[in-house]
Amino acid sequence: METYLITLLSNQQPRRQRVIENILMNRRTLTTLFWGSRYGILSWLGSNRQLEREHFDAMLKQMKQDGLIEIKNQFILLTVQGQACKQQFSEQHYVPRHEQQYLKYNLNAGWPRLLLAGQVVSEFSYENIKYAPISFEDHELRYVKQWFNNNKSEQFVKNFKQEVNEFLLTLSETEAQFFTELLVGHDSPGLSIDQLTTKLSIPLIDGEVMATDLMVGIMEFAHCHQTLLKQLFQDLKLESPISHSGYITYQLFQDQYSIEQIEQMRHLKLSTIREHLLEAAIFDGVNFPYDRLLTDRQLKALAVQYTGNIDDWQFKMVTDDKNLDFFDFRLYQIMRGMQNE
Amino acid sequence: MNEQQLHTILQQEFGFDSFRPGQQEVIESVLNGNDTLAILPTGAGKTLLYQFPAKVMDGVVIIISPLLSLMQDQVNRLRQLGEKKVTMLSSIQTFGQQQATLNHLNQFKYVFASPETITKPEVIQHLQRIEIAMIVIDEAHCVSQWGPEFRPQYLLVKTLLKTVPHKVTLMLTATATQRVQGDILIKLGLSVKQVTTVRQSVNRPNIFLSVNKVNSDKDKRTELLGLVNGVSGAGIIYFSSRKQATQVAQWLQEQTNLNVAAYHAGMNQTTRYKIQHQFMNDELQIICATSAFGMGIDKDNVRFVVHYHVPANLENYVQEIGRAGRDGEQSLAVLLYAPGDEYLQVNLSDLTIPSDAVVNDFMENRIDKNQLGDISNLLKFYQDQHLQPEQVINIFHQQRQKNRQQLDKLLEYINTLECRRSIILNYFSENLLKHDLVCCDGLGNDLNINQLELKQSNKKLVENELKSWQSRLGKLFFVKS
Numbered sequence: 001m002e003t004y005l006i007t008l009l010s011n012q013q014p015r016r017q018r019v020i021e022n023i024l025m026n027r028r029t030l031t032t033l034f035w036g037s038r039y040g041i042l043s044w045l046g047s048n049r050q051l052e053r054e055h056f057d058a059m060l061k062q063m064k065q066d067g068l069i070e071i072k073n074q075f076i077l078l079t080v081q082g083q084a085c086k087q088q089f090s091e092q093h094y095v096p097r098h099e100q101q102y103l104k105y106n107l108n109a110g111w112p113r114l115l116l117a118g119q120v121v122s123e124f125s126y127e128n129i130k131y132a133p134i135s136f137e138d139h140e141l142r143y144v145k146q147w148f149n150n151n152k153s154e155q156f157v158k159n160f161k162q163e164v165n166e167f168l169l170t171l172s173e174t175e176a177q178f179f180t181e182l183l184v185g186h187d188s189p190g191l192s193i194d195q196l197t198t199k200l201s202i203p204l205i206d207g208e209v210m211a212t213d214l215m216v217g218i219m220e221f222a223h224c225h226q227t228l229l230k231q232l233f234q235d236l237k238l239e240s241p242i243s244h245s246g247y248i249t250y251q252l253f254q255d256q257y258s259i260e261q262i263e264q265m266r267h268l269k270l271s272t273i274r275e276h277l278l279e280a281a282i283f284d285g286v287n288f289p290y291d292r293l294l295t296d297r298q299l300k301a302l303a304v305q306y307t308g309n310i311d312d313w314q315f316k317m318v319t320d321d322k323n324l325d326f327f328d329f330r331l332y333q334i335m336r337g338m339q340n341e
Numbered sequence: 342m343n344e345q346q347l348h349t350i351l352q353q354e355f356g357f358d359s360f361r362p363g364q365q366e367v368i369e370s371v372l373n374g375n376d377t378l379a380i381l382p383t384g385a386g387k388t389l390l391y392q393f394p395a396k397v398m399d400g401v402v403i404i405i406s407p408l409l410s411l412m413q414d415q416v417n418r419l420r421q422l423g424e425k426k427v428t429m430l431s432s433i434q435t436f437g438q439q440q441a442t443l444n445h446l447n448q449f450k451y452v453f454a455s456p457e458t459i460t461k462p463e464v465i466q467h468l469q470r471i472e473i474a475m476i477v478i479d480e481a482h483c484v485s486q487w488g489p490e491f492r493p494q495y496l497l498v499k500t501l502l503k504t505v506p507h508k509v510t511l512m513l514t515a516t517a518t519q520r521v522q523g524d525i526l527i528k529l530g531l532s533v534k535q536v537t538t539v540r541q542s543v544n545r546p547n548i549f550l551s552v553n554k555v556n557s558d559k560d561k562r563t564e565l566l567g568l569v570n571g572v573s574g575a576g577i578i579y580f581s582s583r584k585q586a587t588q589v590a591q592w593l594q595e596q597t598n599l600n601v602a603a604y605h606a607g608m609n610q611t612t613r614y615k616i617q618h619q620f621m622n623d624e625l626q627i628i629c630a631t632s633a634f635g636m637g638i639d640k641d642n643v644r645f646v647v648h649y650h651v652p653a654n655l656e657n658y659v660q661e662i663g664r665a666g667r668d669g670e671q672s673l674a675v676l677l678y679a680p681g682d683e684y685l686q687v688n689l690s691d692l693t694i695p696s697d698a699v700v701n702d703f704m705e706n707r708i709d710k711n712q713l714g715d716i717s718n719l720l721k722f723y724q725d726q727h728l729q730p731e732q733v734i735n736i737f738h739q740q741r742q743k744n745r746q747q748l749d750k751l752l753e754y755i756n757t758l759e760c761r762r763s764i765i766l767n768y769f770s771e772n773l774l775k776h777d778l779v780c781c782d783g784l785g786n787d788l789n790i791n792q793l794e795l796k797q798s799n800k801k802l803v804e805n806e807l808k809s810w811q812s813r814l815g816k817l818f819f820v821k822s
Contacts, residue, residue, distance in 0.1 A: 115611065118817065125819040132417035134614050138428055138442055161818040168810055176810040185817035189618035192611070195602070199807055 004205060005059055006068065007090065008041045011083040013311060014075035015039050021056050024048040028243065030275050034330065037282045038311060038337060043102040045241075047212065094206040098216040103241035103283070110215040110236060112137070115184050116144050117232050118164075122185030124148070125157040134184050147232055156228075163229050167221045171214070174200060178207070179214050241283050242276075249276035254289075274327045281334045290335045294328065302332045310337050342372055342397070354396050361386045363541040367511070368393045370537040371475065376510040378481065378522065380540040383515045383663030388418055391477045391511060395450055398508065400474035404453045405498060407483045409433065410606055410613065410633045412453045415479075417614075418639060419451060426450040430458045433610075443467045460497040465505060473507040478529070481512035482656060485524035493722035499530040515663060516543055516656045519770050543659055543769050547666045550761045550781035551675045551788040552754070561677045562589070565647065566596055568675060569627055571790045573797050574644030575620065578629045579661055581650040581685060583607050589649065590629035599626045606633040635661065641668040644795055648676045653686055654747035655754060655768050670796045671779060675788070678755050683748055690744045695720065697734050704730040759783050 008020055019039070022032040026046030036042045060076065063069045068082035078086060116135040123131050135141055168176040178200065184190045191199070197207035222229035223237060240247045252262045263273050281288040294302070306313045306329070315329050347365065351357050360368075363381045370377045371394045379390060395402045406412045412429050419427045426449045428442055446452060446467055458464060478484065484495045502510060512525060526533055555561050569576060580586040583605040590603035602616045602625050619625045621640050628634060632652075646665045652658045658676070666672030695703070695716050702708040703720045710717045723733045754764045761781040763773040782788045807813075 112611065122817045122819075130421055130423045132421040132614075132618075134611065136413055136416060136429055136431075136610070137434070137438065138445075139438055157818050158820050161814060161820060164818075165814060168814070173810070177807055177813070180810040180813040180817070181807060183813075183817055184615070186819070187622065188816065189615045189622065189624075192602075192615050194612065195615075 004089075004093070004209060006063070006078075006082065006086045008039070008044065009069065009076055009078045009082070009086065010039070011078040011080070011086075013039065014072070014077045017060065017071065017074045017076055020076075021051065021053065024056075025051050030278055033279060033282050034334070037334070042241075042282075043099045045103060046107070047102075049108075093203065094210050094213075096209055096213040098213050098220060101216050101220055102212075104238055105216055105219050105233075106236040106238060107212060107215065109140075110219060110233070111182075111211065112140060113144070113232065113236065114215070114218070115182070115190075116140055117147065118183045119185060120144055120148050121157060121160050122183075124152075126186040128186055131186070143235070144232075151228055151231070160228050163222075163226045166226075167218050167229075170221065171217075174202075175210065175214060178210060179218075182211065242280055246276040246279045249273055250280035250284075253277060253280070253292075259293075271323050274323065278327065278330055278334065281331060285338045288335075288338075290331065293331060294335070298328060299332070302328065306332065306336075310340070342369075350393070350396065355389065355393070360389075363539055364389055364393075366539045370539065371509050371511055372397060374509050375537045376512075376531055376535060378512045378514075378525065378536055378538045380514055380517050380522070380538070380543075382541055382543050382545060383660055384667035385515075385541060387479075387513055388415070388422075390513065391451075391475065392419070392422070392424070394475060394509075394511075398474035400472035400508070401446065401449060402451050402475050402477060403459070403468070403473060403507070404451060404477040404479055405456055405459055406453055406479045407455065407492065408606075408633065409455070411480070412455070413610065413613075414617075414638065416451075416453055424451065428452055430454040430464065432458065446471050456492055456494040456498055460494050460501055465501060468501075468505045473505065475509045475511055476502065476505070476507045478510070478512045481514040481525050482517050482521055484512075484528045485517075485521045493719050496528060496722075499528065502529060502531075516659045516769065518656070518768060521656075542766075542771055544762070544766055544771065544773075545663060545666065546780075547669055548662055548672045548674050549779055549788070549793055550662075550765075550783075551673065552678055552761065552782065553675055553788075554678050554680075554755075557679060561649065561679060562592070564677060565589070565649065566593070568645070568647060568790075569593060569599060570597060572645050572673065572795055574626070574795065575623065575640065575642060576627050576645040576647065577635060577643060577661075577664060578627065578647045578649055579634075579652070580629060580631055581652075581689065583631055585649065586629040586631055590627075593627060593629070600624065601627040601629065603629045604634045605631040632657070632661065635664045638664060640664075642670070642796075643667070643672070644670075645673040645675065647674075651676065651678060651682045651686055651748075651751060651755070653690065653744070653751075655750055655765060656747075658751065658754075659765060659769075671793055673788075673790070673793060673795065676755065683752060686748055687745075690748075691741070694737050694741055694744075697737075700733050700737065701730050704733070757783060758785075 005020075009015060016035055019032050019035040020041070022029065023036045023041055023045055024047055026049055028045070033042070036045065060069065060071065063082070064071060067079060068085055070077050070079060112135055116133060119131070119134055123129070133141060135144075168179060171179065178196060181191045181196050182193070193207045193211055194204060197204045218229065219233045219236065222233050242250060249262055249266065252265065253259075257265070259270070259273050259277070263270050266273070277293070281290070301318075305316065305318070310333060313333060315326055317325050319325055347368065351360065362385065363379065364386055367377055367379045367381075367390050371390070381387065391402055391404065404415070406415065409431055412431065416427050416429050428449045428451070430439060430442055430452065431454070434442065443464065454464070478498065483492060484498065510529075510531070512529070514525075517525065522538065523533070526536055553564050555564055565578070578589065580589065586605055587603040590601050593599065594601040602619070604613065604616050608616075616625065616628070617638065620628055621638070643665045646662045648658070648661070652661065662674035665674060693716070695713075699708065699713070699716070700720065703710070703713070703717070704724060710721070713720070720733070723736075750768060754761055757764055760773065760776040760783040762776065766773050776784060778786060779793065780786070
């Protein structure tokens with residue numbers, strides 16, 4: 001994933017170093033989500049949870065030394081050379097196709113689920129019951145076992161193979177080869193991403209990104225047409241990218257409850273409810289009912305108060321309720337940002 | 342249960358005609374309800390020691406195991422043997438997952454856990470509610486280990502044994518000197534008189550012991566290359582750093598036509614599973630590993646084990662070379678040594694032992710605990726046990742001294758011109774029967790690989806070219822026509 005970092009940077013918009021780091025590591029504060037959305041990099045949320053700050057900073061240091069970026073007050077901007085490098089990067093590296101769908105799925109659980117299911121079907125097809133499953137997680141084992149028991153029939157192996165085959169037909173030869181070699185089966189443990197990228201002579205980072213992208217690809221595919229695969233991935237499709245608690249608040253709000261009512265119903269602080277709604281606005285974009293929270297009069301006042309580049313707006317207090325003022329400001333900022341897109 | 346009944350079960354349940362040396366004594370002792378310390382060499386068939394009683398006794402078998410990767414290996418092994426009711430309480434579970442496992446403990450026959458997890462008060466509460474057949478302490482020498490492997494929570498296992506009702510305790514280890522044996526029992530609160538000790542020799546006569554002294558790291562690589570090209574069959578090369586293991590694996594892959602991979606605990610679980618199984622399937626010939634590899638590896642035909650760095654002590658060394666030659670065929674263990682290599686070990690163990698100043702600062706809250714890492718865990722443990730700073734400092738002094746002594750023993754093994762095997766056996770209070778041409782490279786008997794007549798392996802032809810995805814799919818999912 002390392003050099004993909006350059007694709008998260010811009011030569012026009014200085015981007016906060018820690019926001020990018022937090023996005024990769026899935027540190028979901030409202031500030032991170034807001035700026036992640038401003039930078040258009042939210043789909044990378046949680047894509048590198050094991051990232052260590054030391055390592056991240058070292059990558060930036062290297063890029064700076066190579067003349068690709070400038071860092072001022074923790075804001076990163078691509079240099080002319082960096083911009084050229086970014087463009088070249090997309091030409092030379094794997095370009096994800098399903099990036100827009102990443103937030104719809106529980107990405108980390110996809111491969112472990114498919115590998116285990118593939119192994120179960122493969123061993124079943126060779127009539128072997130004594131083998132070491134690739135997963136150690138009781139929940140995963142139970143889920144796949146139930147899926148297997150619900151579908152076991154004479155045609156099971158054939159149907160499963162057929163569904164996977166149909167998905168593979170939508171891929172390039174390299175992608176299909178990459179995908180099948182990762183799978184684990186009877187008497188054939190498959191290859192690691194590291195081994196596979198060496199054999200295919202592609203960079204390791206491309207393999208990592210490809211693995212994620214193809215996983216989202218098969219989950220999308222499964223939800224559109226298939227039965228066995230659809231059932232297999234059913235619970236990995238998220239109800240929403242919004243945090244669980246935020247989602248509950250947003251649903252109540254959409255059911256026409258007011259902020260005050262939700263505050264009472266959920267026994268949460270007012271400021272928490274407001275944060276939930278801002279999070280919902282960030283993820284729901286233009287579909288968020290802004291007009292229920294910002295009146296025409298407020299909008300007119302805000303339009304006078306805040307002008308110019310949205311990223312440069314400085315929050316100003318207008319009443320003596322700082323929390324409310326900030327909420328209105330940020331919501332307006334999100335709304336305008338979405339409209340501009 | 343009489344001998345005939347034991348053999349009937351052995352045959353019917355496990356498909357074996359006879360026990361391996363030591364197995365029967367341990368199983369009988371356990372079935373008679375005696376707490377048992379079993380010291381059996383690597384490859385003696387440890388799994389059966391708890392799997393057999395588990396078949397006969399009611400209740401759950403708890404296995405305390407030091408490493409996640411080892412637990413995963415063991416869980417895998419049991420599942421491969423057809424045992425379905427196996428689970429693992431581990432740090433990789435989320436809180437919810439762990440709760441779910443704890444609430445269903447009764448439904449499992451085997452529960453694996455680390456000492457850290459199993460001694461948590463809420464876990465102990467769950468254990469008190471179920472019927473437990475036996476508590477197994479695997480790699481029991483860890484209870485007594487100092488240095489990098491030291492795990493304070495092992496000291497709480499004593500309380501666990503006292504407060505959680507169970508029928509019998511079984512301690513398993515492959516290597517333990519007399520001193521360590523005694524220490525294990527003391528730390529677990531058991532008395533020597535009440536415990537049956539079953540011991541098999543640590544000697545593995547079919548492994549030729551050799552030390553290769555070189556001048557530099559570059560020479561090490563040259564020697565290593567000669568070795569892996571000269572010996573046919575599978576081999577494991579041990580390193581003390583992940584980085585080196587990875588680098589040398591890549592280098593060997595480039596320099597030879599062998600299939601080589603690295604293996605260490607920093608790799609994700611899927612990759613570890615794949616590498617391990619490729620090795621067991623003979624798709625890989627060489628593994629460059631850290632000590633995370635091998636505790637649970639069940640591969641008979643490992644022909645050689647090389648140590649690229651010196652291990653911390655002879656116990657570890659004997660354990661690690663024991664992964665060679667489980668099939669009884671002639672095998673080889675080579676330790677590569679360059680002058681000064683021991684300082685790496687000294688540094689490694691010193692890193693894990695805090696200085697007097699750090700101890701004092703910690704105990705008086707003058708230091709940021711987050712900066713200390715694992716050491717802070719250990720210090721906090723002592724603090725919670727109400728130890729005074731002087732006592733803690735004293736413990737660490739002793740620890741440092743013991744590490745040096747162990748390393749000195751290892752250097753004695755490296756530097757001897759006499760029989761190397763006799764040094765190992767003396768260390769474990771055993772006597773050597775005879776030194777011969779296939780014993781070791783001491784007494785002027787230099788290593789000659791050709792003369793050793795190592796068994797030629799019938800290597801699977803490994804195809805380096807990937808097949809088409811259609812053919813891969815066909816192989817994965819076999820559809821009868």
